[in-house]
Amino acid sequence: MQRFEEKTVLITGGAGGMGVSHLRGFLSEGANVVIGDVRDERGRAIAADLGTHAHYVHLDVTSEADWQKAITETERLFGPISVLVNNAGILSRSATIEKSDPGDFRHVLDVNLTGSYLGIRATVPSLRCSSAPTRRPSSPARSSSPTAACCSVRPWPPARPRTRAERGKDKPCRSPCTPASTRSSTPAPDRPAHPASAPSPAVTPPRSGRSSTTAWPR
Incomplete structure (x- = not known):
């Protein structure tokens, strides 16, 4: 079975460039x-x-x-949308920022940023219909954010939360501040002495004719 069999994909800016790929x-x-673009003839x-299996919409x-x-x-043609690709985007016509036109800059933001926001906002209900058998929206009553209900989903049925004992099996706590009753009973393996704790070797001064009273570092 192919990965997107019987799925519907809406791609903006699909009449050229990366959209075609x-x-x-x-x-x-x-x-x-479904190809979404403003270049009608080409689309x-x-x-x-x-x-x-392809269709164009303005x-x-x-x-x-x-x-x-x-x-x-x-x-109407293919059923609920499974994937939205916000591919549409434009570049500023100005060569440098000091010579740029604020209206041109706002148009770039409208297409590249606001356009993606509007697309996600408008497509969410269709995406939910497409994913309804395996996912459902989180309950508005359990969310403190007014936008969380329309922008978030979670797996269903929910996974059973693990108990404290199960979480402890994954990574035993060895902190010295942890009460003794909760520490791991597994003895720590023997470790070799740290090189810093080993005695420093004696330094023998070279025979260069210097006085025997010269202090050499230890």
């Missing part, structure tokens, strides 16, 4: 891929070349409305 990689593992041509990552349309169309 992502598409081919997921397709080779059995996935259905449709790539989807047609890749076959029936997606400006800075537009919340475009995200909703892309997700709706993806789910």
Whole structure:
């Protein structure tokens, strides 16, 4: 079985560059891929070349409305989204920061940073549907953060917590501050004496004609 068989992958910026290599990689593992981009003609041509398991949708990552349309169309064709690849990104047109345009800088942030945030925010419900058999969202009532309920998941069923005795078996405590009743009873192996504790060898002064009263280091 291929790793992404029957899975749906939405890739932004998929009409060129690394996006195309992502598409081919997921397709080779059995996935259905959706290309999200603003280069419509090129995106449709790539989807047609890749076959029936690929589809193109117009997606400006800075537009919340475009995200909703892309997700709706993806789910209609292939089902819930299993993987979102936020690949879309642009570079600043300015050569140096002193000659840069603040509006251009904000546009770079909108695409590269805010676009990824909007994509994750819009795709979370679909991702949850795709992973529902093995994972479920954490309970809002148990979280102190207002965003934790929509951004976190945990394995289900939860693993049984280990007892103190089981944790102690992994790494016995040898701290001298630990009460004697909790220390490990295994005797420590014999260790050779530290070189610093061995007696220093006697230093014999060279026969160079110096006085016998010269003090030599020990």
